[in-house]
Amino acid sequence: MERRSRDRPASRGFMNRNWTRADIPDLSQKVVVITGANGGLGPASARALADKGATVILACRNEQKATVALESLQRERSDAKVHALPLDNASLDSVRAFADLFRKRYDRLDILLNNAGVMAIPRALTVDRFEMQFGVNHLAHFALTSMLLGIITRTPGARIHNVTSSASFTGDIDFDDPMGETQYGRWKAYGQSKLANVLFTFELQRRLRIASHDTIVNTSHPGLVLGNLQANSVAQSGTTLEAWGYRLMRPILAQDIRTGVLPMLFGMAAPEARGGVLYGPRWFNLHGRPAEKRPPRAALDLQARARLWALSETLTGVQYGLPSNG
Helix, strand or coil, rough: CCCCCCCCCCCCCCCCCCCCCHHHHCCCCEEEEEEEECCHHHHHHHHHHHHCCCCEEEEEECCHHHHHHHHHHHHHHHCEEEEEEECCCCHHHHHHHHHHHHHHHCCCCCCEEEECCCCCCCCECCCCCEEEEHHHHHHHHHHHHHHHHHHHHHCCCCCCEEECCCHHCCCCCCCCCCCCCCCCCHHHHHHHHHHHHHHHHHHHHHHHHHHCCCCCEEEEEECCCHHHHHHHHHHHHHHHHHHHHHHCCCCCCCHHHHCCCCCHHHHHHHHCCCCCCEEEECCCEEEEEEEECCCCCCEHHHHHHHHHHHCCCCCCCCCCCCCCCC
């Protein structure tokens, strides 16, 4: 029988139903790291936080695209405090190098946005021989968060926000074959990685709470936002049928990036945002202003969360050192 988590409040917190980026408070003393900041939701979130005065570090794999994103933000706002540092989620060495460089340059981290990701691609391996989607979307962020946790927990009221997907609701963690070596499905692997984001969020929040840290950890999904993830998926998979499907869905079900980014902005910056919560679009998990959403059932399974945590520490070689019981 599965053990269900009881560390989350049963009732939902108050939320402004009309919350927008204009409601983000002043962030002029805050330092923010955004992984995957050169495309899709990354630049949109960076722009919104920089507009409120935050110092934003764009953590990007592609140096050329990072430069383009950086220059675009600086053209829009000449006083924007935006910097770029290299980070390739497909390499744990790159994750370690980024964490070391960040700690040398900064003495606080108010918001860590784990946003980088790949979606529904043919089976490939990271530098460390992890299945690409599980490695990039989950394991790299699990490792990065561990490496930056000391500076995060020393920063009063810091937040960690993990970007998931509505694919998490149909995902399943295959503990017997997490790398898809026996049987691989690109959408199955994507759902697994996005469910892992939610399990990681809830378990990290639980352990931080036991350790009496005031750090908030939450997660969100943007609804149906069609952008670089879908384009990359189609390009790598050669799926003409899916490409047509996205074209048909765009005018009917999809929302633009400015709206899709709102759930993550709320989780990162809204004073009323809570830890251990999934945020998403209000209407049918597809579009609308941000709202607190019911998480995937598996996210409340303490045994599954503990098992994923142990697997992730083993694969990445990191140790959080946080208490698991209390």
